[in-house]
Amino acid sequence: MLRFIFRRTLQMIPTLLAVVLIIFVIFSVVPGSFISSLMAEGRNATNADVMAHLNAQFGLDKPLPVRLWDYLWGLLHFDLGISYRTRSPVWDVIEPRLWPSIKLALAAMGFAAVVGIPLGFIAALKPGSLFDTSTMVLAISGLSVPEFWLGLLLMYFFALQLGWLPSFGYQADSIQHIILPAIALGVSPMALLARTTRAGVLDVMNADFVRTARAKGLTEPRLVRSHITRNVLVLILTTLGLQIGSLMGQAIVIEKLFSWPGIGSLLVDSVSVRDIPVVQGTVIVIVLWFLIINMLVDVAYAAIDPRIKVN
Amino acid sequence: MRLRFNLAFGLTLVLVVVVAAVSAAWIAPYDPIFDADLMNSEMPPSWEHLLGTDGQGRDVLSRVLYGARVSLTVGLVSQLINSLIGTALGVSAGYFGGWWDDLVNGLTNVMLAIPSLVFALAIMAVLGPGLPSLLIALGLTNWSWTCRIARSSTLSLKNQGFVQAARAAGFSDANIMRTQILPNILGPVLVIATLGIGGAVLAEAALSFLGVGIRPPQPSWGNMLTDARELIRTAPWASVFPGLAIFTTVLGFNLLGDGLRDMLDPHMRTRRA
Numbered sequence: 001m002l003r004f005i006f007r008r009t010l011q012m013i014p015t016l017l018a019v020v021l022i023i024f025v026i027f028s029v030v031p032g033s034f035i036s037s038l039m040a041e042g043r044n045a046t047n048a049d050v051m052a053h054l055n056a057q058f059g060l061d062k063p064l065p066v067r068l069w070d071y072l073w074g075l076l077h078f079d080l081g082i083s084y085r086t087r088s089p090v091w092d093v094i095e096p097r098l099w100p101s102i103k104l105a106l107a108a109m110g111f112a113a114v115v116g117i118p119l120g121f122i123a124a125l126k127p128g129s130l131f132d133t134s135t136m137v138l139a140i141s142g143l144s145v146p147e148f149w150l151g152l153l154l155m156y157f158f159a160l161q162l163g164w165l166p167s168f169g170y171q172a173d174s175i176q177h178i179i180l181p182a183i184a185l186g187v188s189p190m191a192l193l194a195r196t197t198r199a200g201v202l203d204v205m206n207a208d209f210v211r212t213a214r215a216k217g218l219t220e221p222r223l224v225r226s227h228i229t230r231n232v233l234v235l236i237l238t239t240l241g242l243q244i245g246s247l248m249g250q251a252i253v254i255e256k257l258f259s260w261p262g263i264g265s266l267l268v269d270s271v272s273v274r275d276i277p278v279v280q281g282t283v284i285v286i287v288l289w290f291l292i293i294n295m296l297v298d299v300a301y302a303a304i305d306p307r308i309k310v311n
Numbered sequence: 312m313r314l315r316f317n318l319a320f321g322l323t324l325v326l327v328v329v330v331a332a333v334s335a336a337w338i339a340p341y342d343p344i345f346d347a348d349l350m351n352s353e354m355p356p357s358w359e360h361l362l363g364t365d366g367q368g369r370d371v372l373s374r375v376l377y378g379a380r381v382s383l384t385v386g387l388v389s390q391l392i393n394s395l396i397g398t399a400l401g402v403s404a405g406y407f408g409g410w411w412d413d414l415v416n417g418l419t420n421v422m423l424a425i426p427s428l429v430f431a432l433a434i435m436a437v438l439g440p441g442l443p444s445l446l447i448a449l450g451l452t453n454w455s456w457t458c459r460i461a462r463s464s465t466l467s468l469k470n471q472g473f474v475q476a477a478r479a480a481g482f483s484d485a486n487i488m489r490t491q492i493l494p495n496i497l498g499p500v501l502v503i504a505t506l507g508i509g510g511a512v513l514a515e516a517a518l519s520f521l522g523v524g525i526r527p528p529q530p531s532w533g534n535m536l537t538d539a540r541e542l543i544r545t546a547p548w549a550s551v552f553p554g555l556a557i558f559t560t561v562l563g564f565n566l567l568g569d570g571l572r573d574m575l576d577p578h579m580r581t582r583r584a
Contacts, residue, residue, distance in 0.1 A: 018421040028435055144562035146516050149554030156543050249426025252516045268521055271436040287424050
């Protein structure tokens with residue numbers, strides 16, 4: 001098992017390297033740098049000396065391969081460079097944003113799982129029923145609705161009209177602040193979970209071993225509990241993992257809408273002022289989160305089903 | 312029954328949006344940009360303005376109709392680019408195997424690891440806002456599923472009798488891929504493309520909402536929501552209708568994609584029956 005985890009961790013490295021490379025190359029072809037945008041704003045750096053000094057300070061005068069090498073070398077020491085905007089290490093800018101983002105992702109996923117899985121399960125037990133049809137209508141709607149619009153509507157009804165919840169912002173210990181953004185963000189994974197759970201349960205119900213168990217005279221609740229649930233669990237776990245992994249990236253618009261101080265809003269803000277080191281850093285964090293969650297899912301998977309370790 | 316309902320309803324919604332986009336110039340009651348009337352801003356829906364007016368007194372209905380053009384263009388064109396890239400990479404990787412297959416596989420994994428909205432945002436930051444940038448940003452970032460499906464279908468097709476017969480008959484590799492393999496994978500590729508259009512419409516709206524997509528005053532459903540968001544207390548209709556338009560469009564393409572998949576996938580059909 002340890003060897004499997006080790007191998008799986010090693011497999012992340014090439015992907016991560018490729019991501020860094022792609023992001024690095026994309027931003028090195030940016031036609032205006034942060035420094036030229038300073039100039040355009042007519043702030044300080046209007047003469048050539050100042051520009052040359054700034055370029056040297058941020059290492060922008062070196063050729064691209066050297067900069068890439070420096071960056072990778074820094075990464076190896078957990079050094080993501082210096083933010084253009086705050087002039088402080090990128091990690092110091094990112095770090096306080098991590099926990100709010102993780103909290104939002106987990107809350108959204110919690111909502112999605114608590115609502116989506118039971119809906120899908122119950123729908124599958126009576127396919128074609130009114131409950132099944134309404135669940136599937138709800139699911140396809142959940143997958144089609146723009147989440148920031150949903151967030152805006154939730155904000156309108158529950159915060160502005162009813163005044164039950166705060167409309168935006170973040171407080172470290174406040175559960176009230178996280179409810180609306182978590183629901184807005186969780187609706188699409190909820191819909192996906194409902195669909196996958198339903199499809200998975202339907203699949204298992206038609207499997208031979210379930211038919212055998214039923215023929216043996218197993219009671220329906222027992223059948224659901226010990227045969228169906230256990231077999232659908234792997235599928236649910238995979239969907240859940242993939243969703244949590246990509247949620248941090250999906251959250252950017254919701255974070256922006258609710259002024260949530262997470263990784264996503266940091267990314268958007270950094271893009272708009274061309275603070276490239278922070279943009280690179282946030283993208284790396286988002287990808288790393290995805291890769292780590294995926295690895296954990298694979299490990300959990302291997303623990304449930306030993307056959308997977310072999311491949 | 313349900314299968315045909317999905318297809319029919321999805322197709323209807325898509326057709327409504329297409330008609331709105333194509334005929335916007337004739338059916339829109341006002342000009343979406345220049346008919347701004349500050350004396351009549353934030354007016355609720357009425358006979359003069361069926362969906363009300365926005366913060367600058369422009370007709371919401373007209374802007375929603377013109378916004379359909381942007382959304383459909385972005386959805387269709389970007390997904391076409393994705394499908395072409397994904398199919399070309401996937402089929403060639405599955406067919407040739409070897410180092411090319413490894414390379415394509417690795418690239419696909421990388422693409423899957425970067426959330427496509429994040430990737431598109433990064434590209435938009437480089438290219439700057441506007442329609443051409445959107446087409447590129449969304450066209451280059453969402454081909455990994457197409458590639459995976461194309462690759463795995465090609466793998467299972469390439470050892471079948473008719474492909475081997477074509478090879479024995481001396482057809483070139485390019486010819487075999489085009490005439491023997493491609494027609495057999497078009498179904499699944501089309502399904503993913505249809506679902507992908509919905510995704511691209513959502514992504515365009517999100518990017519425009521964030522201010523890096525379509526720039527005002529040109530109307531796009533996303534940037535209409537950016538403006539309307541500030542007025543949600545006084546003019547909620549300005550937020551409701553553009554969002555409803557996005558929802559309808561995406562729902563249409565998703566239903567259509569689901570319907571197509573159920574139609575093309577015999578496994579699903581027998582299970583439903």
